[in-house]
Amino acid sequence: TNHDEQHTPSLGALFQPFAAAGLSLANRIVMAPMTRGFSPNGIPGDDVVAYYRRHAENGVGLIVTEGTLIQHPSASASPNWPHFYGEESLNGWKKVAEAVHEAGGKIIPQLWHVGTTRKVGSLPNPEALPVGPSGLDDSGNQVNEPLTESEIADLISAYAQAATDAKAAGFDGIELHGAHGYLIDQFFWAQTNRRTDQYGGDFVSRTRFAAEVIKASRKAVGPDFPIVLRFSQWKGGHYDAKLVTTPEQLEQFLAPLTDAGVDIFHASTRQYWVPEFEQSHLNLAGWTKKLTGKPAITVGSVALENDFANHPSRIGRLADILEQGEADLVAIGRSLLANPEWVSHVRSNHTKDWTSYDSSILANLN
Ligand code: FNR
DSSP: OOHHHHHSOOOGGGGSOEEETTEEESSSEEEOOOOOOOOGGGOOOHHHHHHHHHHHHTTOSEEEEEEEEOSOTTSOSOTTSOBSOSHHHHHHHHHHHHHHHHTTOOEEEEEEOOGGGSOTTOSSOTTSOOOOTTSBOTTSOBOSOOOOHHHHHHHHHHHHHHHHHHHHTTOSOEEEEEEETSHHHHHHOTTTOOOOSTTOSSTTGGGHHHHHHHHHHHHHHOTTSOEEEEEEEEETTBTTOOSOSSHHHHHHHHHHHHHHTOSEEEEEOSOTTSOSSTTSSOOHHHHHHHHHOSOEEEESSTTOTTHHHHOHHHHHHHHHHHHTTSOSEEEEOHHHHHOTTHHHHHHTTOOSSOOOOOGGGGGSOO
16 A cells, blocks of 8 residues: 555545446446536537537546426526427437447436526516416515416426436436425425425425426336436525425435435535534435435535545545445536546546636536
């Protein structure tokens, strides 16, 4: 054992293959979903195809695409975010899936509706009002009427249609974006869901919309097509938001989602090494896996900057999480954009010349 290795705990567990829940992956490294805004009029073009191909060639086990919008007038808040509907957009996505497969990778689209985070009068459809369970934005402003039950039924159908289209386009599964304060999460969260019908109530009742989206998607794709659900406690701008505050509540919250047909949970946290509850060192992904028995993806500030050299204890924690089976997969966001060769760098224990993430990186599709 040389000096360096003593200070850089082995991440060999990252390079074990994964086979469960209908997914076979070459390793445990997932490209986190990241909105990029390079799809004019909602259509992902050849540069987007090349971007995902490059990340597959660079060896990530699974790519979760940037959030891509279901078909609904107020799903989006930018004309440059990709649609997951319409012939041209779906043809673009089909090329993305083919390119990733040619490069030996796997890919799932992240299906998204922004809820009331969309600003009134904003592009791409200034005339479409934002929608959310109670028509409230995350600051409590009433921006629209609450969704009606028939509008909710239409939204559920739109997710299921996108799931059907993902399978037809050759993807390896889907991820439902149920995190960060967007539409599905707005049903989960008491602050944005004040409904008194079957879609509102306590934190268990507030899972109903997501559960119906999952069930409808499952019905659309059949039993062998993986459905990943991304969820979070934190919301954009509300880092200390909580859906649940104890493991018992988390178990009750996740049960209807598991029963509805989730195959893998993607537990979004900002720092993977932070315990979720006082009872143990487990993070949100660790608790989720323990309480549901389903595979889990962990995420949050993995190997930013010179983390590998400067924070051996954090990296040791990451190694432990995988080796102890607390989580199965690790998603990497910003560090992967800053270091497109992340996978081979880590595999060869090459922790020098690490590029720091800076948001200026987002100006190019790298
Ligand atoms: C994100 N993130 C994100 N999450 C998500 O579920 N859907 C999305 O479309 C996006 N978009 C997005 C864009 C950009 C530029 C960034 C940096 C992040 C969050 C992302 O998936 C991840 O959870 C966080 O970035 C934390 O991981 P890292 O970056 O600390 O490894």
